[in-house]
Amino acid sequence: MKRKIAAIFAADIAGYSRLVAEDEEETLRRLASYREFIDDFIAKANGRIFNTAGDAVLAEFPSAVDAVRCAIDIQESLRTRNMAYPPSRQMSFRIGITIGDVVERDGDLLGDGVNIAARLEGLAEVGGICVSRAVHEQVANKLSVQFADIGAQEVKNIPTPVHAYMVAMRREDGTYSTPKVKKVAKAGSAPNWMWPLVVGVVSVVAIGVGGFLYFTKLETATGPSTAAATAPSSTVTPSPTPTMAAKSPMPMPTQNAAATPAPMPSPPTASSGKLPADAVPFIGERLRSYLANEYSAAGDYKAFALNIGGFSGSALNQPNEEAARNAALDQCQKRADAAQSPRRCELYAVGNNVVYTHGGPPMPPKPWVRHDTMTERAFVTKDFPMLRDQAKVRVENMYVPAAKSRSIALGPGGQYFMVLGASSVDETTRRSLESCGAIAGVACMIVAVDDVFVVPIPTLLRVTGFFHAASNSSIVADARDDVVRKLGEGMGWNAVAVGSAGRPGLGLKAADEQTAVNTALADCVKHDSDCHVIAIGPFTVGPTN
Structure with missing residues (x-):
């Protein structure tokens, strides 16, 4: 046996027993599929799996930075993979990471470091990551990661509380979640002699409250209803947007590719009483024209909503601002739901004022497409890089038969987004890059336009x-x-x-x-x-x- 210091990574599936009970065969099949790419992530991050049991995975890494980066990549890839399933069937992992002194025996690792990692995993949110203070100190200045300090945590079979931090996970829209603060370590128990006193005080208070409620009439005030009473008098139908967004569960790129989200530009604001329509992302040029003209010229109350898949809703001439907000959001969400878009709608503008807080999505520098007859070749779905078979089936069924102009943007972690039937190549490439960038959190690349691969597609490796x-x-x-x-x-x-x-x-x-x-x-x-x-x-x- 030998001792060493290692970063220990522990993960298991939240609600695994329920998933197995509901559909054992499907759950085990998906677990095998998920484990395949999780194992790949760990190997590429210089990690080593030293133990598995059912849905649990224990791995060691030479550094905390490698372990945390790998955990983030796994959780972000799993989040997108789960979009294909209803909430009740989603398979989400919790991950805990610590640095500790461990004993290696026959390839397995033992010791408090392993136990603490397992306890931190139990503290993590579903789909989240919880790390010890030692890991936080190693990672805080080396990765663009946000943390929430949840304080000292009392965990099973560990004699002293463990100071823990939650990693703020990036949402689909590029913003970061705020981890929920877990219960801190419990204070020492009250002396036994205090319990009669506590019971007595509680009894007196209960009697007093009961008498007050008996002799006092309780009244509940209800305000006027503020639900929208009228439908929007003017609505917008976006240009054809049979878009498809997905994130392929391929191994994330190495550190050579951008792995952290680029800073989002500040949202535009209306400076001259007119909505800056040219800055609105995800939508087509016809809808931008509508926003620049009819929408901007209309009086209040009005609102415009969109989602990163390109669906939108507009409401003009409403009785009040809240009615306009509700009508625009409702119209947008109905369109998104009808197309089975997993992206939620958000308000972009109320009146002519931009209220969208996420700014513009990360975009690559222009030109977005560089035509080269030496490397361009006919689009063939099976050769599309970094996509799993399920994603390739979607591309084959949707992209190949679609009308021009169409394009597919690809992200460094296997994210992809296609825009079909746009009014021009410029529009389809802009929109696919905007939506892909918003999903990936980093700039994407145009891989295909219409019937052609516009970048060199390797086939030898x-x-x-x-x-x-x-x-x-x-x-x-x-x-x-x-x-x-x-x-x-x-x-x-x-x-x-x-x-x-x-x-x-x-x-x-x-x-x-x-x-x-x-x-x-x-x-x-x-x-x-x-x-x-x-x-x-x-x-x-x-x-x-």
């Missing part, structure tokens, strides 16, 4: 994420700027290889994928050994199996 040379830890730091510069100089197929010392080899402006790969490997062996390809085109890549 498996796509694992987005490639960012400037932050890729596989490349030695003093060579990254040069790699960034050379990759940006031209079109065609590009590939990057690295060796054991992190020295890069490049294959640039090649006519085909194989040539780029061969050239990158040949260039790498001039400077390094044990070379392997890490990127093809805009993607990080790994072995096919």
